Amino acid sequence: MAQYSRVSGTVGLITLLNPPVNALSAAVRQGIVDTMDKALSDRKVKSVVICGHNGKFCGGADIREFSSPLTGPPLIPLIQGVESAAKPVVAAIEGVALGGGLELALGCHYRIAHSKARLGLPEVHLGLLPGAGGSQRLPRLIGVPAALDLITTGRHVTGAEALQLGLVDKVTDRNTVDEAVKFALSVADQPPNSRRVSTFPCPRHPDLDALFEGAMQRVRQRARGALAPVACVQAVRAAATLPYAQGMERERELMATLFTSGQARAQQYHFFAQRAVGRWSMPSGARWDTTKPGAVHKAMVIGLGTMGRGISVALVQAGVSVVAMETNEKQLMEAKQAISSMLERGAKRRGVAPALDKIGYSSNMEPAADVDLVIEAVFEDMALKKKVFQQLSALCKPGTFLCSNTSGLDIDQLASETRHPELVVGMHFFAPAHVMKLLEVVYGSRSSPQAVATAMELGKQMGKVSVAVGNCRGFVGNRMLKPYLEQAFFLLEEGTTPEFVDQVLEEFGFAMGVFRMSDLSGLDVGWRVRKADGLLNASEGHSARIRQGCRYSPLGDLLCEQGRFGQKTGRGWYQYDKPGGRVAKPDPWLHGFLEKFRTQHGLVARRIDHQEVLERCLYALMNEGFRILEDGIAAGPEDIDVIYVLGYSWPPHRGGPMFYAGMVGLQKVLERLEHYHQEHPDIPSLKPCNLLRNLVVNGSPPVHKWREFLKKPQSQL
Numbered sequence: 001m002a003q004y005s006r007v008s009g010t011v012g013l014i015t016l017l018n019p020p021v022n023a024l025s026a027a028v029r030q031g032i033v034d035t036m037d038k039a040l041s042d043r044k045v046k047s048v049v050i051c052g053h054n055g056k057f058c059g060g061a062d063i064r065e066f067s068s069p070l071t072g073p074p075l076i077p078l079i080q081g082v083e084s085a086a087k088p089v090v091a092a093i094e095g096v097a098l099g100g101g102l103e104l105a106l107g108c109h110y111r112i113a114h115s116k117a118r119l120g121l122p123e124v125h126l127g128l129l130p131g132a133g134g135s136q137r138l139p140r141l142i143g144v145p146a147a148l149d150l151i152t153t154g155r156h157v158t159g160a161e162a163l164q165l166g167l168v169d170k171v172t173d174r175n176t177v178d179e180a181v182k183f184a185l186s187v188a189d190q191p192p193n194s195r196r197v198s199t200f201p202c203p204r205h206p207d208l209d210a211l212f213e214g215a216m217q218r219v220r221q222r223a224r225g226a227l228a229p230v231a232c233v234q235a236v237r238a239a240a241t242l243p244y245a246q247g248m249e250r251e252r253e254l255m256a257t258l259f260t261s262g263q264a265r266a267q268q269y270h271f272f273a274q275r276a277v278g279r280w281s282m283p284s285g286a287r288w289d290t291t292k293p294g295a296v297h298k299a300m301v302i303g304l305g306t307m308g309r310g311i312s313v314a315l316v317q318a319g320v321s322v323v324a325m326e327t328n329e330k331q332l333m334e335a336k337q338a339i340s341s342m343l344e345r346g347a348k349r350r351g352v353a354p355a356l357d358k359i360g361y362s363s364n365m366e367p368a369a370d371v372d373l374v375i376e377a378v379f380e381d382m383a384l385k386k387k388v389f390q391q392l393s394a395l396c397k398p399g400t401f402l403c404s405n406t407s408g409l410d411i412d413q414l415a416s417e418t419r420h421p422e423l424v425v426g427m428h429f430f431a432p433a434h435v436m437k438l439l440e441v442v443y444g445s446r447s448s449p450q451a452v453a454t455a456m457e458l459g460k461q462m463g464k465v466s467v468a469v470g471n472c473r474g475f476v477g478n479r480m481l482k483p484y485l486e487q488a489f490f491l492l493e494e495g496t497t498p499e500f501v502d503q504v505l506e507e508f509g510f511a512m513g514v515f516r517m518s519d520l521s522g523l524d525v526g527w528r529v530r531k532a533d534g535l536l537n538a539s540e541g542h543s544a545r546i547r548q549g550c551r552y553s554p555l556g557d558l559l560c561e562q563g564r565f566g567q568k569t570g571r572g573w574y575q576y577d578k579p580g581g582r583v584a585k586p587d588p589w590l591h592g593f594l595e596k597f598r599t600q601h602g603l604v605a606r607r608i609d610h611q612e613v614l615e616r617c618l619y620a621l622m623n624e625g626f627r628i629l630e631d632g633i634a635a636g637p638e639d640i641d642v643i644y645v646l647g648y649s650w651p652p653h654r655g656g657p658m659f660y661a662g663m664v665g666l667q668k669v670l671e672r673l674e675h676y677h678q679e680h681p682d683i684p685s686l687k688p689c690n691l692l693r694n695l696v697v698n699g700s701p702p703v704h705k706w707r708e709f710l711k712k713p714q715s716q717l
């Protein structure tokens, strides 16, 4: 709803009221229509201010309403009504003005913003475009290049940047509503005719064709196969080339296509899933809303390789004091320099001073005695990590939380090395740790709810989306990666090439196919894990393509034996112009190697099509996701989907693997897995798991109902 009052004698004040973000629900839209009517018909009122309750202007259209038939006054004529009002209307922007909220502000005749307010048109992240006139008004107000940038990236700008762009008329550090009321008094006598943005000509640009071509190329590269960014470019092009009314018609057509698309559903699901994972629970029944996190003022990071450096930066930027520790003096010196420059760059980007005084360095463990939390980020080696945990347990003051940045090792084993296993949790960061938004928080069988709450909260403080998961090999993300990689290797054995597999996966929307990704992260990483698992050598009398009774592909191991570790060595699944080179080129040597391998193992190459690559790689991965749910390692499909979109570059417009399974149809996923498993009975990951069968038997319920079919989460180890 919206509240109305008259202030300072002649200003009509309209306050949007819909906590927590004053989203434009049907009731709020009706409230705006009613209160505008009041203000315009009140003869004492000379000008109007629109603001939001509780320091937030407006978070945009109410996204929850998008899944049911739209009711209440539509937004486009509502904003048109505000713009055509005969009395000046001023938007008082505090907190946020996003999406429909900013579009409402663009319909006002003046915009006053707090310098720290955040403004933006993030609809592209919801699979939409700014469809309430935003795509037509913004370019008219701030010019085509700046509007293209804001609309296609969905990025937020501060009030201060908005002023520079010409998006707002004034910024303030004081009470924004008071300033807006003063401003409204000062313009009360000025007719708003010349302030209607829809009547502005779109600023001219010398080469519109090149500008839009470049923008189109960028959005296609950034989000392969996503419809919304392309439609955003098309809508802005309409603003630049057509009269306003025709531009609005084009905006409407494009929005209608997006609004009902599966991609918009997927991205809106992802928006709510990111928020849902914050409401975590543990098998014991402990929950996010009943557990108080411990305070973390000072933390220690142990091991300053790439991960430790990134984690240190993320902690400092979150306002935590850090002691960064590394025993190797040379590495310590290099880390100091790298961390300082990362902090400086980050501070410059955010327009603040670098908090270099928040970090100290040590070459020994002693400072652990005086910290609230330790994050161990040493090499991924159980024996080494165990030693670190033993030392920490002896050194730390009572109550210090001990966290391991492991990508898949057993948290319970680490905890058992300490005197207080309840204080131990996993914090699986993703590289680069100061940039990537995902954090898997792993609870072991003895982790206390408070330890989990503390790690979850610390993740949030670092700007990450933290997902609580149970303890098993590879946790959620890497556990699901295993069958995906395995299928890709098997497909090579059966006749295809790395180029074709990557092309199919990239067309699906992944930023990189599995082989290019493997070259980037280093083939030796998986090789070391397989070595530790005793998988490198076939048992006597068994085929080289069988391990532990199941089909196994030694292809990755054979490349590593040749020193082909990927980009860093200049050779892997592809060739590069030099070690460290980034441009992957097909490698004739590799094709010859695959042919020889097939001959040696009596395999006849067959033609493998697009559909088979996609289904075998993705359905095997999804099947593991169902198993993870069945095992209680993830509390719900949203957790898995958030992990995959934020940590494994699953395309957001496809929601995540579990959401995608629902989109494809669970029955179809089941049938195709059954088909492939019949063809390859020696690949257990293709055997459809019970939860998938159970969901199909129960009529394939929508993804938000799957939790009803799950057991309580539990640790598997």
Ligand SMILES: CC(C)(COP(=O)(O)OP(=O)(O)OC[C@H]1O[C@@H](n2cnc3c(N)ncnc32)[C@H](O)[C@@H]1OP(=O)(O)O)[C@@H](O)C(=O)NCCC(=O)NCCSC(=O)/C=C/CCCCCCCCCCCCC(=O)O
Residues within 6 Å of the ligand: 020, 021, 023, 059, 060, 061, 062, 063, 064, 075, 096, 098, 099, 100, 101, 122, 123, 126, 128, 130, 131, 132, 255, 256, 259, 260, 272, 275, 276
């Ligand atoms: C930055 C935020 C605003 C706040 O962040 P933070 O403080 O961290 O808090 P959160 O945890 O994120 O959020 C708190 C809770 O609020 C919920 N929330 C937030 N925003 C919204 C919202 N916009 N709607 C509903 N709910 C919202 C959030 O979920 C949290 O609750 P919970 O924990 O999940 O319970 C941050 O929240 C943020 O970034 N929000 C989103 C901002 C955004 O993206 N805004 C744009 C929304 S889309 C929009 O505005 C579109 C406008 C144009 C509409 C035009 C309509 C025309 C329709 C034409 C259709 C044509 C169809 C034709 C079909 C046919 O032909 O038939």
